[in-house]
Amino acid sequence: MKLNDEQQMLQDSVARLMADKGPVSHLRELRDRNDEKGYDEPLWHAMVESGLTGILVPEEHGGIGFGLVGAGLVAREIGRNLSVTPFLSTAVLGATALATGGSVKQQQKWLPAIAEGSVITALAVDDGAKHRPEAIKTEAKAAGDGVTLNGGKLLVLDAHVADLLLVAARQGESTALFLVDPKAEGVTIERNRMVDDRNAARVTLDNVAAEPMADGAAALAAALRAGRAVLAAELSGLAREAFERTLQYLKERKQFGRLIGTFQALQHRAALLMGEVSMSDALAMQALDACDRNADDAEVQVLAAKAKAARVALLAGQEAVQMHGGIGMTDEFDIGFFLKRARAGGETLGDANYCADRFAVLRDY
Amino acid sequence: MKLNDEQQMLQDSVARLMADKGPVSHLRELRDRNDEKGYDEPLWHAMVESGLTGILVPEEHGGIGFGLVGAGLVAREIGRNLSVTPFLSTAVLGATALATGGSVKQQQKWLPAIAEGSVITALAVDDGAKHRPEAIKTEAKAAGDGVTLNGGKLLVLDAHVADLLLVAARQGESTALFLVDPKAEGVTIERNRMVDDRNAARVTLDNVAAEPMADGAAALAAALRAGRAVLAAELSGLAREAFERTLQYLKERKQFGRLIGTFQALQHRAALLMGEVSMSDALAMQALDACDRNADDAEVQVLAAKAKAARVALLAGQEAVQMHGGIGMTDEFDIGFFLKRARAGGETLGDANYCADRFAVLRDY
Amino acid sequence: MSDLEQFRAETRAWLEANCPEEMRQPLKSQADHCWGGRKWQFQSDAQKVWMERMADKGWTAPQWPKEYGGGGLSPEEAEVLAEEMKRINARTPVSNFGFWMLGPALLKFGSEELKRQHLPPICRGEIRWCQGYSEPNAGSDLASLQTRAEDKGDHFLVNGQKIWTSYADKADWIFCLVRTDPNASKHNGISFALFDMESEGVSTRPIELISGESPFCETFFDDVKVGKDQIVGELNRGWDVAKYLLTHERNNIGGEPPGFLKGRALGPLAAEHVGTEHGKLADGALRADIARLEIDQMAFQALVGKIREEAEAGQGVGAQSAVLKYYGTELNKRRYEVMMDALGAEGLEWESERTMGGLYAREWLRSKGNSIEGGTSEVMLGIVSKRLLGLPDA
């Protein structure tokens, strides 16, 4: 797939925005001051102003409906800069779930708010340490107009600052998303700082009143697909940045009286890494495009892209630290942040093994 | 484990014997003249004279009862020279099965004959393309004193020259070995030249009369364990030889005006290969010793050793061909034989994946 | 109806009318591939008729200019033709190094005379070409080649030895790198020469591979006379032509390599041999290996697509071709390894009928050459690290 002019413009402007307003140093500052909200608020405001929060919100709800390729372009720059915002939780997962499965009322209430950046949403899926949406244990029982939820959730991104929880629960045979007010009785949100200095909460639901969606099952499926595809792009961007910083280091650092980039063993490893990064990135963009085109194999492509990107980002992080040597092990130097985020992003919404397993299932083996 | 004096002497004498009488050139000659028997008869006779055919035959049956470490030392040299003999089929698999599970009469009839080199035996286990002894389909039905067998077998080493078939078949709940005369009615043996220029037959059993063993289940288990352990040693020897020939080539071949062994990328790969070969070899010898000591974890060690050796031998074959470049692809040059045997030996009695699966089962995951 | 739609309709009708039924079957063996040339024995009348009919249309070389026997099609039209041929599974009518390699070189570097002399016979399938690049001591280090062409006034006299000459024993003409200036530096003084394999002094010896096939030869030149008009490009600048072709060759990678695995999925093949449990392949490790491989292949294809698009957009491919060569061949080797894991004992058979004469094992072995021929994997990584990454020499 080739970017069209609009996409190319978006890419250029987002690249500038993230480099200016969401560089890696912001992540460090947020962490060091143990920021209350845990995300880069000025950057988020700038993204709101640029319309990026509404990138997946349909125009009739105040968004720009730019599609997943656009969201992926944003995520790629987020990955390069390790920018910390609720973009994934809100602009991708929340917007996709609501736009896909929300009732008219729900859409009218939440989508414009997402587009204008006045709310943050959090998707709560995993109820075990590993992502297994086919085997959700959280239960939804009918209660009056709505339902009551019971269960516990892990890895709920941005839940501690969320205005809306989208919770996956099992009702009879089907698994669907339900809308939950984070302040509702029975909701406990335990903010949890993760290895990548992002926030992901543990959420406990004890007889919590929740609101069904018009099609909560479709909302869940669409959110997972969009989230994985966008994460694939983010991880590919991260991998490329880690690679490029390492390449630069190979051209600067001397040992044994010569640049370490002159050592053939490192040259070959750098070449391999470049190839892997390029493939990860190409597949991520292709998968995003397949989603936008609603291609038959979009799901297969997204699973492949997420699996590939998770592996490549981790490889890039590992190789980056190793080739930087001692300095790569220090907190003072930024390269370690890439390794940390690679692990966390790789795990989110299904790790490489999970995605490969589902990939194989769809291919009938 | 350290070799004792006897084992050290055995190793030295076998190394000389194989290098003198069973070098790689013999494999080529056997193949080129499409030898009727398909194995190196003069070498086999020399091994008989040295007592090696009776290495696992107890002394009371005319063997030397040297144990599996001894058999592994022989196999290692077989691997280095790609010597072609019925050592595995007869001296290891046949002798172990009969010594473990044969009736007194069966032992008296067959074990001395194995030791003195007057018979060849063949073990028929696999009835599918993959080794799955837990799911044998060949059926044994009681018939008079003996049983009747029906089924088809693959990868039966040396069957076309065998005087005795040891056939794994399911009788009720248990799977056991049965003795079958290759000339019995209903037996069809299709000689099959394999990629490694050894012979492995397809055997069809159509209402064939067979003789139960005293403990055919134990015989099967013991033969498989011994065979895998000895194959691990053979593959480790093969891997070491392929590695050493390649190392030599790196020190001789020039390209771009310098020895290719001066290229750091190749140096590192050679170093990695040496490490892998050393680990494979050390584990194989340790596993053989665990068998001889009847250690609790002997089975786990053998599975690990076979899995490791299969992978390392294949890696060594692949790296050997690649580092030899064009010449490595030619039939005229011997290095390709190592790659071929690595594949075939790796597959025999369970490939790396199979062994790792059973390893995991024994470790409860 | 647009021009292109019109073209598609006409093409479809013509193919339906002219492609023999037998030429719409998948290749059953290597021999079904039509290489053409003076020595070619057609496997059937249909093979001959099909080649001739396509040659008459110029569609054996669809994008070459009509004046040289080609079809004169635009890239879009050629794409339509390919799609329509694929639709009915039409076989390639004829193909050899003349089409893949010499043609593109002549079109870019050749004189008008050389084009008129050599291109039409290629298009008509009359002359089969082979490539004389490697020498025994010039493998990866191609430019260190020693075969000499001495200027004898009205002709060159060629002496030397080539190796890895594909089907030299079956080809009619050779395009060949020869040293025309022994005093120049390594990359200079090489010329790109053409001559007939029936010339006096040419002899060939097939090389048997570990797979048992002999697709390559050693080729010997003993005082072979070569016309002075048979140099492509400038004298002593043959390295430019060779480099162009090597890149061109590597570009063609990306497409799925031919052979048993072409278009075949590993999952079902494995299921046949390994069986299934609870709806999944019984061997969990193999299943994971297949999935990881297929994901890597998908990622590779995505990159191929991207690089092709960039090339079409005029950004050029250049050293990117080394990335494709490296991963294309390494993935293909991995694929054959996984296939062998899946096939078990059956994959090991070397001569049996049920394995089509050991096809699995032979193709597995043959795949090992992928990362050696046309530039080794190590050379490719060197090109990537130097030219794409700008890593310095020691």
Next chain:
Amino acid sequence: MSDLEQFRAETRAWLEANCPEEMRQPLKSQADHCWGGRKWQFQSDAQKVWMERMADKGWTAPQWPKEYGGGGLSPEEAEVLAEEMKRINARTPVSNFGFWMLGPALLKFGSEELKRQHLPPICRGEIRWCQGYSEPNAGSDLASLQTRAEDKGDHFLVNGQKIWTSYADKADWIFCLVRTDPNASKHNGISFALFDMESEGVSTRPIELISGESPFCETFFDDVKVGKDQIVGELNRGWDVAKYLLTHERNNIGGEPPGFLKGRALGPLAAEHVGTEHGKLADGALRADIARLEIDQMAFQALVGKIREEAEAGQGVGAQSAVLKYYGTELNKRRYEVMMDALGAEGLEWESERTMGGLYAREWLRSKGNSIEGGTSEVMLGIVSKRLLGLPDA
């Protein structure tokens, strides 16, 4: 009863009587490890008592000669002591770089005076040592170090900077590589010097790692006075001492590294987090990864055993230690990666109590340093290819 059996019986009885119950528990955190030294704060009376009782027996350094405060045990007796301690899970009474590194160096290269001065305080846990090797521009290329020691007649004056000094901020003395002859070639002119970290002009700055811990420091020397009698081995021959210690250090690899995974099997841990299906781990790919890793670990341990046996048989270890260093550290890294795969979201938590303050993630990150410190993996492969394989330099 043989002497050794006698020794075992006595040792067992003594340990039973003298090892406090609290010292028979597994370490609960890093702080439970007793490093000793002037600044050491004992975690408990039991920790102090245990160290002192063992030091009185000389068993803090069982094989060192008695005259230097050691136990004077034979290798066999030391093995028995280790077994008997393991039997009751007795903790190591005290341990630091004085025991692992300086002691062996002094015993091999040190003068009688230096041994008498430094070994007994080490054995008694009174002085904690650190190691000053690496410098900012001398990492893998250790011998290019720049810290200078100028001969001022009755003392040396040391100026320079070290990095990666383990626990320099907590240690009492340092053994340090300094350049005593700036005009000699790279490997010559280096000396192995000892001095007190409380000397004027010494300062340290902890380095925070990506795991959040600070086990290393930058260490600065500004006109530090060092006694001329505090050189181990010959002046300007310190590289021999350093090389000996590096090999010695790498030898100690092969034992399971400390940390959460020590003695813990990955299978059951994964089953807790991933679940099981049909009696096997639910994630087939993870299951295959764990099995492959455990098999590789078993093979590595077999090689460790073999190399140790050869070393004991007097064949020496030498460059083999580089093989062990490489695979030991690479396997440990792989093990932590697989652990993280198994733990999923729980493994990512950085501060939560249920993960003991992010222990999983921190140890995973810390493991990345294994293949950098003590000689990078790349340097190890270089040593193997040059010294074991005899591959030539370019």
